[in-house]
Amino acid sequence: MFYTVLHQLVDPRNIGMIIRSHVAFGGKGFIFSGYDPPYKFSKKNKAYSRSLEKHCIAQQFAKSDDLFEWLKNEDIKSVAIEITKEAVLLPEFVFPEKCAIIFGKESGGLPDELIEKCDYVVKIPQFGNIGSMNVAISASIVMYELNRNNKDIKDVDNKMYSYS
């Protein structure tokens, strides 16, 4: 069971794409951290998310301290996705049963003080001479890996599913 946490992401296109992947990969809670006022699902933003936020429980935390308290109370392990020297490579990481995958904003990523509060830090291996991966893509790759051994696959051979 996984939760997705977005910490201060700004681009509604990225947020929308991540919501779509979150739902496609069977995520549970979708959490906004560090948004004050709360992130708003305006008409434009819903176009990017295809209104799929209604298929997951969305929560908002103005302060990340409140997020971590909630995670602790719910017994959910926190997994920061960030490029640091100590981060575990994604294919080698064993995800806890109940976890929250946490992503930082487009410029700057996750702040150090937030990373320090997380139970784990994970990074995606890269192979080219120049790395440049969109945050929505990084998030979706993590969701894919997290479900790689999940056998509860939905029948996707119908009109409900497409790569669009």
Added chain:
Amino acid sequence: MFYTVLHQLVDPRNIGMIIRSHVAFGGKGFIFSGYDPPYKFSKKNKAYSRSLEKHCIAQQFAKSDDLFEWLKNEDIKSVAIEITKEAVLLPEFVFPEKCAIIFGKESGGLPDELIEKCDYVVKIPQFGNIGSMNVAISASIVMYELNRNNKDIKDVDNKMYSYS
């Protein structure tokens, strides 16, 4: 060694994100299929791709027949990424040493007659009740899986790499 083929994708944001992932995952050729006139890297389009197309050999084929002839001559196996009943699930697929992963346009995906010409068809497992995965995200997940056992990982702990 993998090549990425885009068949008639239209959104320059998607194309740009796929080029970024292609470079990050160490892809070789980047191929446009079914573009007549050829896809143009305008100033706007380069903003989406971060001009990374200059880091890979980009080719254009107006007709997909010419693409398949070229693939055959180069001994590159073709792997259509599409949701079909017969498609192999991505985590179970063993990628050929030299392969081209082929993606179709945002609305409609790959045409049946193109899929029939491919050596393999692969789909991404989904777990939610509603599937809605962006094509750039699907492409990047496939590139991740393709490199999952690749040990030639670049040191990404520097300013050249970020999730942005």
